[in-house]
Amino acid sequence: MADLMNVDNGQAIINFLKANVPKSVVETVESELKKDFVFAKKKGKNLKRKRNSKKCKTLTRKEKRALGFYVIPKNGVKYTDVIPMNEIWVEYISELLELDKPVPECNSKGWEQFTQTLYRADFHGSILEVVRSKCPSYVGKKGICIMDTRNTFKIVSINNIVTTIPKRECVFDMYICDIKVTLFGKHLCVRPAERSTKKVKSVMHPDL
Numbered sequence: 001m002a003d004l005m006n007v008d009n010g011q012a013i014i015n016f017l018k019a020n021v022p023k024s025v026v027e028t029v030e031s032e033l034k035k036d037f038v039f040a041k042k043k044g045k046n047l048k049r050k051r052n053s054k055k056c057k058t059l060t061r062k063e064k065r066a067l068g069f070y071v072i073p074k075n076g077v078k079y080t081d082v083i084p085m086n087e088i089w090v091e092y093i094s095e096l097l098e099l100d101k102p103v104p105e106c107n108s109k110g111w112e113q114f115t116q117t118l119y120r121a122d123f124h125g126s127i128l129e130v131v132r133s134k135c136p137s138y139v140g141k142k143g144i145c146i147m148d149t150r151n152t153f154k155i156v157s158i159n160n161i162v163t164t165i166p167k168r169e170c171v172f173d174m175y176i177c178d179i180k181v182t183l184f185g186k187h188l189c190v191r192p193a194e195r196s197t198k199k200v201k202s203v204m205h206p207d208l
Contacts, residue, residue: 072147077156082125082144089125093176096121103179118181119188120196123148123174128155131182132171141165150191 059067094100097117104110129142141163143155153165153172167185174181190198 072154072162074162075160077146077162078160079144079156079158082146082156085125085146086127086144089122090177093118093121093126097176099176099179116199120198122192123153127175128153128165128183129173129175130165130170131173134169135166138165138170148192151189 097103097114104114123145124147126145127142128145130138130140133139141155141157143157143161143163145153145155146162147154151167153167154162155165156162165185167188170185172183172185174183188195
């Protein structure tokens with residue numbers, strides 16, 4: 001019964017259109033309606049396919065840790081292999097900080113913007129040296145950063161040794177061409193992706 005009603009309704013629409021459109025296009029009404037109907041069916045199929053398509057699942061941080069993504073052997077990376085990484089980083093940070101211009105004075109208006117930009121930057125590939133630490137054995141450790149986590153930096157030294165440095169306990173010097181920047185590690189204890197959206201408080205000489 002429902003199918004008969006649909007047919008009757010469809011025919012009634014066609015009759016209405018034939019009675020109200022110009023005579024020159026009456027013959028094409030039915031063919032045009034059929035084309036639209038076929039297109040609608042195809043469109044419906046495409047929507048069903050999209051809904052049925054499976055979403056790509058990414059690994060969680062816990063799964064990555066279980067697979068050993070964050071484990072780098074002590075002698076697993078050569079310093080010479082990461083030098084190109086440092087060269088790319090120098091180009092990146094120089095452009096980001098606009099080092100072709102004079103560095104703002106620490107008491108100028110541009111200084112806060114400069115420090116915030118640096119704080120939010122990516123440190124992978126930077127040269128870091130520990131200049132102060134609550135643990136004396138870390139002082140003097142220097143190398144290229146190959147991993148930046150929430151609480152640590154992993155650096156490769158010139159003698160091909162990977163060292164994990166705790167951020168909170170250390171003060172670092174970062175070298176950008178002929179510029180040396182001092183970083184207080186406790187301000188960097190945030191995941192890199194989150195740090196790029198946060199603002200660090202402007203403190204000139206905080207203690208460890």
